[in-house]
Amino acid sequence: xxxxxxxxxxxxxxxxxxxxxxxxxxxxxxxxxxxxxxxxxxxxxxxxxxxxxxxxxxxxxxxxxxxxxxxxxxxxxxxxxxxxxxxxxxxxxxxxxxxxxxxxxxxxxxxxxxxxxxxxxxxxxxxxxxxxxxxxxxxxxxxxxxxxxxxxxxxxxxxxxxxxxxxxxxxxxxxxxxxxxxxxxxxxxxxxxxxxxxxxxxxxxxxxxxxxxxxxxxxxxxxxxxxxxxxxxxxxxxxxxxxxxxxxxxxxxxxxxxxxxxxxxxxxxxxxxxxxxxxxxxxxxxxxxxxx
Numbered sequence: 605x606x607x608x609x610x611x612x613x614x615x616x617x618x619x620x621x622x623x624x625x626x627x628x629x630x631x632x633x634x635x636x637x638x639x640x641x642x643x644x645x646x647x648x649x650x651x652x653x654x655x656x657x658x659x660x661x662x663x664x665x666x667x668x669x670x671x672x673x674x675x676x677x678x679x680x681x682x683x684x685x686x687x688x689x690x691x692x693x694x695x696x697x698x699x700x701x702x703x704x705x706x707x708x709x710x711x712x713x714x715x716x717x718x719x720x721x722x723x724x725x726x727x728x729x730x731x732x733x734x735x736x737x738x739x740x741x742x743x744x745x746x747x748x749x750x751x752x753x754x755x756x757x758x759x760x761x762x763x764x765x766x767x768x769x770x771x772x773x774x775x776x777x778x779x780x781x782x783x784x785x786x787x788x789x790x791x792x793x794x795x796x797x798x799x800x801x802x803x804x805x806x807x808x809x810x811x812x813x814x815x816x817x818x819x820x821x822x823x824x825x826x827x828x829x830x831x832x833x834x835x836x837x838x839x840x841x842x843x844x845x846x847x848x849x850x851x852x853x854x855x856x857x858x859x860x861x862x863x864x865x866x867x868x869x870x871x872x873x874x875x876x877x878x879x880x881x882x883x884x885x886x887x888x889x890x891x892x893x894x895x896x
Contacts, residue, residue, distance in 0.1 A: 611638035619731035623665035627731035633866035636672035644683035682706035683714035685760035724775035730782035737797030753798030758805035777821025814882035823881035830860040830888030855890025
């Protein structure tokens with residue numbers, strides 16, 4: 605059997621907010637393969653994530669696959685990926701207790717806290733997406749919501765990758781994986797508010813970054829997952845209808861599981877995928893291949 609062995613690797617997982625998200629399942633798969641984990645969560649979600657990591661009631665959610673034990677995270681760091689530095693954050697956010705109680709909550713602030721704790725970073729997981737107007741059709745999407753969605757959901761991949769790249773280079777290379785959705789290349793009802801554009805941007809940005817960093821042995825790939833009923837997805841109109849439709853029309857007529865996305869991510873982060881970069885891997889039971 606060919607193993608996926610990430611022993612000694614350091615993974616920075618962004619966007620963890622609960623125990624139902626792709627980011628949570630990806631974290632468990634990475635740790636089951638041996639990786640050491642650090643979380644970068646939105647400032648308002650840090651306390652929630654810390655509780656899930658500690659409460660007895662959430663013990664089942666912390667169980668690693670393949671009988672590998674229980675999820676252990678070295679540290680949960682506050683990070684609002686909308687801001688590269690404190691100077692970028694508006695005064696209202698800088699003065700908001702939900703943000704500033706964590707100190708510097710920007711990408712730079714998060715990296716300043718992470719750097720003394722690790723010898724380097726081998727894996728970066730980008731699992732961040734937000735649009736306040738996601739239910740709006742493109743025609744009704746405001747400029748402010750559109751630009752915000754792109755800034756948080758797409759440009760943050762560039763900002764985070766730029767921040768960790770020197771630490772990856774120091775380790776001889778690394779793997780960056782972002783999460784996308786077919787709504788970035790096809791029209792999906794209820795997936796508006798700039799989010800479809802953000803996913804399209806995320807995918808080409810990943811390819812650009814793969815080109816920028818390939819000579820440093822840093823690989824950048826995207827997983828485009830099928831619809832999944834996470835808490836975050838509840839904002840996307842009728843998510844159950846979307847899941848049922850995809851399951852009915854997929855080559856494999858069933859919904860995807862979060863563990864399947866996690867396993868594919870672990871593969872992309874492993875030496876088994878050493879020649880794969882600039883790639884969008886669909887984990888959607890073949891839904892992307894269907895014409896109707």
